[in-house]
Amino acid sequence: MERGGAGAAGVAVGIDLGTVSATVAVFREGRCETLPNAEGSPTTPCVVSFAEDGRILVGEAARRRALSHPQRTVVSAKRHLGSGRTVTVDGEVYTAEEICGHILAKIKRDAEARLGAPVTAAVLTVPAHFSELGRRATRQAARRAGLEVLRIVNEPTAAAFAYDHSRLWDREWDDTTLLVVHFGGGTFDVSLIAVGDGVVDVLATCGDNALGGDDWDAALAAHLAAGRGNSPAALTRLTDAAERAKTDLSSRSETEIDLPYLYPATATEGPLHLRETLTRATFQAVTADLLARCEGPLRKVFADAGLPTEVTRVVLVGGSARMPAVRDLVTRVVGPRARLHHLPGELVAHGAALQAAVLRGLYRTTLLSDVTPLSLGIGTKGGTVRRLIERNTDIPTRRTERFETVDPDTESLRIPVCQGESDLLADNVLLGHVTITDLGRAAFGKPIDVTFDLDASAELVIRVRHPVTGREHRFSF
Template identity: 40%
Template sequence: MIVGIDLGTTNSLISVWENGAARLIPNQLGDVLTPSCVSVDEDGTILVGRAARDRLQTHPAQSAAAFKRHMGSDKKITLGKRAFRAEELSALILRALKEDAEAALGQPVTEAIITVPAYFSDAQRKATRAAGQLAGLKVDRLLNEPTAAALAYGIHLRDSESRFLVFDLGGGTFDVSVLDLFENVMEVRASAGDNFLGGEDFVTALVDRFFEHNKLNKNYRENAHFMQRLGAQVELAKRELSTSPRALIRVTEGSDNFSMELDEPTFETLCAPLLARLRHPVERALRDANLVGAQLDNIVLAGGATRMPVVRRMVARMFGRFPACDINPDEVVALGAAVQAGLKSKDAALDEVVMTDVSPYSLGVEIAMHYESGGHSSGHFDPVIERNTVVPVSRVKTYSPIHDQQSVIEINVYQGEARMVADNIKLGTLSVPVPPGTRDDRSVEVRFTYDVNGLLQVEASARKGAESAVLIIEGNPGMMSPQEIKERLASLSQLKIHPRDRIEMRTLLARGERLYQQLRGSVRDQLSVEMTRFEGNLETQDKRIIDAAAKRFVEVLDYVEHQHAGNPFGDADL
């Protein structure tokens, strides 16, 4: 069974192509969105999803979110007494999704199509594959998120030729791709993006404004509990502005009560620098595709952050028309992954479609430039594969040593668009031995091969002489080696994962703990009584009692959240 997975910064989803259609698979709570959050409970048990998201506010030192941004790096995220890599935390999300799918489908899930931002680097893509491996999945293909969104819109089924742009703004990343459809061929003309621009950055802009408005000092920024609560309230206000003209942000800390009213014009002004950053990749993609906005047949929105009216207005102003948003932007990428899974399994309900993609960035090596007057200048970038070259692709260039006496040529591999390598991203280094002789006799051929999954291999070999070497970059700085993956897999298998059949109850308790910390007065005391009563019912292990208690507890939590979340000092009875 092949499934499609949207491994997102904020939320993740799993889908399947079934009975001639893409279908999202709900998690154990009945939601198709699983928050990309992980938390370690007091007894060392791992919690994933909504329960972990609620614990971000109550137990920030034991909880983590938005770790997708650290994929492909060696950054460690500490939860309690244990440190995790981003790949490991992502693997825990993938494992939970896999279990949900197996429960819904009644059969093992072994293979997956996982979507990644089009602008993900080679290191980030390999880290995503590693996360899938750690979760017990064979990652059949990595599919770029804008391409997945295009598939979900069924553009590949249209009879007429079509040219469109996918604007994909998620929680932590931004991608834009220009695509052409003709005669059952979906061709990506150009891609661009920003791996550090997403909905989280709009939240950060509002948090900064909240600090200025309330004249808060840096001690509050160092208070993890306060920052998590503030971030949650800002996120709620940001979403409220999608349907209301204004929203109120209110947070308490001890006896202090801080608030800030927000309206759409103020929000747009605060986010102006971020909106400007969104324009640059769009302009670059159109420029690389040799197109102007008027030549596009449609603009497709993907990613939950495109719900923000400020973003939709900006897109409408850029193109002089309203974008297409027929499908829920939170779900469109996962649905597209399911279409790709159906294509992979050659489902009869899908016509064969040829998809071409591009390298979203230039890949090359560091070289030295010789001066006409003698001497040389090092640190220059020489692209071997230019950005937006159709993939798969293999390109070769020949390089010579700087000095006649050199016995080894070091080839530093970079990704980026800057003229100097200092401003690009280093991917790795190859050391190639060269035979004796003059500089011109000892040239080295360097071959870059970039596949449809966005994975890069670099080979280098001496052209002359008895001795030659062929080296392949299999990892990047910060990447796990095969041995490390094996060790981490063994370590993860020893973790206690909260039982799937009890996660609903643990999620209710986590929600109660979050609300308890937000409240004061008699409402807080009464909520404590209700939580203790519910915990007592859980101890009975009687399903009939537990189900009835859970139903009542949900009603209590809904009442508290709707009636008192904005007024933590309320004293009305439950």
């Protein structure tokens, strides 16, 4: 057997690029294996720090500098993939794609050292609810790191895929519908997935890309700061302490916060030390609004799949799903009969590695069938949306519609393409515009065929064709 599918083409790995940390795995000799990084850890912190001497530190070395050099250190870059937001360090402007590119480059390097072979390609996972822009940005980040992206797979789907693969040894297992709750540092996803009969089939998916453990930390940090103005250093220390307290409160009912010299002395007051005992009840009260935001997607995914809110198996993945309040909420929604299993976080990377092996033709296993998380459409006159692909449609998929130009004087067309569920264009994510300039004079009433092609990574290619002339234009964002 080839080493992890190595050969002339190099090894293909699976990478779970998280908000807080990343994991890389390879499928070899019939099983998935997490590859420890150069520091010997199974996960790499997704932190990049720019040193004064020009060095770029990534991973644990960068994470250690987050407290001492908060303004030179970038955390949680994944949350901004595809948003166009940038971060400035030392006058240099960086996109989230660039930051994630540095993280992926380290992951690639460390995996190569571990495998003793070049790693050239990868399957990457993204939150199921990631838009087209987030998916493209993830792909770009991987390209920057010199990786060919074989496919983008949704995180809950990857987890279910690896779980299904490992169930070969689970005698109690019956074919069933799983609720996968994936809840990490930056994103919340829920998917209903039918497994069995050789298929892992996603029935529906729902989520919130702007909801994760980071938000719990920020809410608790704000509570602890009690309205005091914070320097970047104080805020970093508070957030760090909040994160530790939060994690502690998953297994204990109270914890101590101890931050000596958090606020330096002023002309009138001495230095302030923050010392307090925090109970789980207070923590849950402070973060109740955030928890409430989890309930909508949990209920909606059942409604979208047309199923009653009842399952017997719930699979929880990600650090934030360890919060007792989250588990309680899930039980409240799906009923007390459900069995909750918390899976190891590395399962997401394992699912990606398995898919990489399948795509490289090295392994034949269960079929994976996923859906698109968000509807896709075009903006029409008057600011409304004509949807071409509805959310939760099986992918890959293709849909063509014929339109007629309505403006008598236009020789060109600029059609907005959007993703989301609102009938109003302004309330959707604008992916970009399709611009056609060769309609010819007096374009009024001319037909054009617009085709939306959504591939297995839920990435969109649009083709616009003039049926009369046969001319065709191709667009992607």
